[in-house]
Amino acid sequence: MPETVPTRETIEAAHERVKPYIHQTPVFTSQFLNGLSGARLYFKCENFQKIGAFKARGGLNAVLSLSAAQLANGVITHSSGNHAQAIAFSARKTGTKCYIVMPDNSPKVKIAAVEGYGADITFCKNTPEDRQRTVDEIVARTGATFLHPFNNYEVVAGQATAAKELIADAGAKLDAIVAPVGGGGLLSGTALAARYFSPGTKVYAGEPEGAADAVLSFRSGKIEKASYVNTIADGLLTHLGDKTFPIIKSEVTDIFTVSDEEIIQAMRYLWERMKMVVEPSGAVSTAAVLKNRAVFEGKNVGIIISGGNVDMGRLPF
Template sequence: MPIPDRTTIEAAHERIKPYIHHTPVMTSAGVDEAAGCHIFFKCENFQKIGAFKARGAMNAVLSLSDAERAKGVGTHSSGNHAQALARAAKIMGTKSYIVMPRTAPEVKKRGVRGFDGEIFECEPTLAARESTLAEVVKKTGAAEIHPFNNYEVIAGQATAAKELFEEVNDIDVIIAPVGGGGLLSGTALATKYFSPKTTVIAAEPEGADDAFRSMQSGKIEPSQSNSIADGLLTSLGDKTFPIIRENVKEVITVSDAEIVSAMRLVWERMKIVVEPSCVVPLAAVLKSKAKFAGKRVGIILSGGNVDLERALKLMTE
């Protein structure tokens, strides 16, 4: 499959519509005042399984042939893609085999099991995740659905920004968090085709700033994986990076303290649950107020699968 174009994204959207929520776009006068700009939050924390990942996983599973799908699907994921793929497999009546690092949040493991996904735990390294998945795929014959480095997944993720642009006009800047780059590359492509005057910016934790470094060096840099934003601790892929490099203006990095502050602001002002990875774009806006002053800013709130005990501890430290 080539890089998704406008037609591909539109087709993906029609394909997955029966299986996803059309999530709301929310605003907050209090957050706008704190940020000094007008922010439109695309609330994927209200999506099926609590994250945007439901879009890409569903599109990828629906894009398989009947014969491929019958053998099951497999992936490695720290949580949200794992839940999304397990859900998509269950809907389509097939099995899911999910490789998860042993350190993945329990709330996300419970989510996978809730959709009958079979979990294979591994050490929290990319090498361990990939080698374990290779063994699982060899044993089961399952189709591998990569969490982000997959064009069907990217096309599905692009539909979140597409919906935002259909609902809100004249967005000056759209910001998405970046880990492996599936959401960001999908957002960048949706912006290119559906709102070309909008600037795309990425937000990333300082402790996992591989996308920032990759944009500077022009090659994929390894992730340092040191941040509370557990959903963003992966390096870019050979499919996501070229899209990001061509279509994303810059990457803004933020500290864990800034992430916690942004999460507190959303919880207190908007009364909605978001996970640390989700608020990294808002933290970037709060850190760089002059850059966004007075602008209309779209933010993809990527998910709300937060470990509440851990989050409450962060808030009080």
């Protein structure tokens, strides 16, 4: 697999590869949110995607891009969140052995979801060192291929297919697309999709104030860590990678931070007005658009709703 930034052809091939396994999620509109933002909004609803998040796309493309010899030894990743489900789901669909390393304090509901896809779970202490050591041990023993949640070009090409579909299905030329940013897999894929399939469409990101590493990196020109991490948007805690950051640096127009209060308000609009279950991370792009009316007013704006995996017993409203 060539280690280069995904091309137009790479993303087209990724789309053909994952299409049989994913939902072509709908693009929704809302008169109410159009009114509130002053823009025409096109919501790409990846909360309705398999496993409840866009990550099914990247996971599938990464697994389906492996050679038969690699697949024979299985795949492995570490995650307590949507990426674990994405890899477990993708492995099951392709009949591949799957190892997931999870912190031993992971929520039961997430453990159950990964078990539901038949993955082999190994628990570790919730430290980066213990996590890596556990992964390394399993790789040494099994020869499984490690699939990083975002710092992997096949993952990026897979995530790009969400914006590719949005561009094709919106029914209007988009002036802008807004995606949330955590490790940057979705954002870099979105930026590449816009460059190849909708030249002239600007790409923006929303980021939680309580995990504001990407905006720092974007301003300073090198990968930075957040000065503190404390946000309800638990899918966006990580910092950028050396594969995702250069794409973001060259292709993204701006990154806007939003507070947890703004995220929860946007989430409530999406639930109450659009009848969609959206996780906090999934509402960040909407929050960024509502907060920056001057940037988006009068424009056709694509918004990527990244996921809908929430614990109904612990809602913020």
